[in-house]
Amino acid sequence: MQLAVLGVGGAGCRVADRLLAAEPDDRPYLASVAAFDTDVESLERLSIDQENRHAFGSTAGSSGDALAVRETAEANALELQQAGLDAVPSEVSGVLVTVGVGGATGSGAAPILVDTLREAIDIPVYAVTVLPSSGEEGIEPNARAGLLGLEATVDAQL
Numbered sequence: 715m716q717l718a719v720l721g722v723g724g725a726g727c728r729v730a731d732r733l734l735a736a737e738p739d740d741r742p743y744l745a746s747v748a749a750f751d752t753d754v755e756s757l758e759r760l761s762i763d764q765e766n767r768h769a770f771g772s773t774a775g776s777s778g779d780a781l782a783v784r785e786t787a788e789a790n791a792l793e794l795q796q797a798g799l800d801a802v803p804s805e806v807s808g809v810l811v812t813v814g815v816g817g818a819t820g821s822g823a824a825p826i827l828v829d830t831l832r833e834a835i836d837i838p839v840y841a842v843t844v845l846p847s848s849g850e851e852g853i854e855p856n857a858r859a860g861l862l863g864l865e866a867t868v869d870a871q872l
Contacts, residue, residue: 716745718802722824725814748801768797780856783822795830808838816846816853821860828867838869
């Protein structure tokens with residue numbers, strides 16, 4: 715099985731980056747890996763190929779507001795869809811979206827990215843969600859919204 719991995723937001727991009735680093739040479743399973751974030755500096759710290767790192771919109775001042783990021787993602791939906799489609803080669807068996815649901819970018823943008831991809835591809839889309847730690851306060855609404863938004867769009871969520 716060959717997968718396209720799309721990391722969304724800070725945590726999701728780091729998970730995608732780690733999957734790429736851990737892929738065994740003798741049994742490759744990643745056809746492509748791409749990262750989507752509103753934070754250009756975070757994207758620059760990844761080992762994912764530069765052409766597969768996608769900064770979108772500007773959420774300056776959103777202060778962790780997933781709704782503001784969702785609105786930014788909706789305003790950039792065509793850009794996200796095209797970058798997402800470019801990251802999903804025709805030979806893949808599925809798409810794996812990695813996302814942290816505690817922050818704003820993953821919770822707000824991942825459901826929009828998946829929705830736009832679903833309009834154009836007919837393969838399974840799975841999500842690996844990273845939950846916030848118990849010590850992180852005030853982000854439960856983002857986590858809840860992110861989980862519910864993804865649940866409505868993906869084939870399976872871990």
